[in-house]
Amino acid sequence: MTDIHITAELLEAVRRGELHPHIVLELGWDHLLRLCPTCRDGVWTFQERTQEQAADYETAFRLLPLVIERHAAEDGEKRQEADRDMCELLGLTAEQRLARIRRAGRRFKGAVGAWPTQ
Numbered sequence: 001m002t003d004i005h006i007t008a009e010l011l012e013a014v015r016r017g018e019l020h021p022h023i024v025l026e027l028g029w030d031h032l033l034r035l036c037p038t039c040r041d042g043v044w045t046f047q048e049r050t051q052e053q054a055a056d057y058e059t060a061f062r063l064l065p066l067v068i069e070r071h072a073a074e075d076g077e078k079r080q081e082a083d084r085d086m087c088e089l090l091g092l093t094a095e096q097r098l099a100r101i102r103r104a105g106r107r108f109k110g111a112v113g114a115w116p117t118q
Helices: 008-015 021-035 037-050 057-090 094-103
Strands: none
Touching: 008 021, 021 037, 021 057, 057 094
């Protein structure tokens, strides 16, 4: 299965009754296991301990909203940092931006998001 993000459009489809909430939970669960190595290792470890072939979806569906909320908060913080970095870079000339990015260890080198283009 392709990795699918939980979007406002998907949640809107659930709200309108066009998509069952269970599908969004499964997509979120699958996405989380692809995205977060800690969660993936935790599920694998649990499966090995209990010698089950599949994840305990009932437990997953109860825990998933909490895990997503935590990751969403972390993502929000990273988004704010990225927005600040982008604004800082946009205040420089192209040559200054390139030099600053080249000198940076990790800063300015994260995943691309929806930053302002002005």
